[in-house]
Amino acid sequence: MYAVIKTGGKQYKVAAGEKIKVEQIAADVGQEITLDQVLAVGNGADLTVGAPLVAGANVKATVVSHGRFDKVRIFKMRRRKHYRKQGGHRQGYTELQISAVNA
Numbered sequence: 001m002y003a004v005i006k007t008g009g010k011q012y013k014v015a016a017g018e019k020i021k022v023e024q025i026a027a028d029v030g031q032e033i034t035l036d037q038v039l040a041v042g043n044g045a046d047l048t049v050g051a052p053l054v055a056g057a058n059v060k061a062t063v064v065s066h067g068r069f070d071k072v073r074i075f076k077m078r079r080r081k082h083y084r085k086q087g088g089h090r091q092g093y094t095e096l097q098i099s100a101v102n103a
Helices: none
Strands: 001-006 010-015 019-023 034-036 036-043 048-049 058-068 070-079 082-089 092-102
Touching: 010 019, 010 092
Parallel strands: none
Antiparallel strands: 001 010, 001 036, 019 092, 034 058, 036 048, 058 092, 070 082
């Protein structure tokens, strides 16, 4: 059984037992959270698609760790104009262990 969830403005296909890295969630390590924005639930050949969410469906997950992704370099330049600008960004993430998909 799998589900397509939405968190942090992105969509993830998850199944029980998987580990995923999502946008930072304000939760402590070891805490169990419920993700209730489920867009679709599938079980074999059966697929239930919500409009926009599947009613009564949720995903249980446990917070494993918090961290930061690799730095993304931003470099802007205009040729022959003596313009250069450098920057960077490191996005925070939360690693989740999916424990159950409830439809």
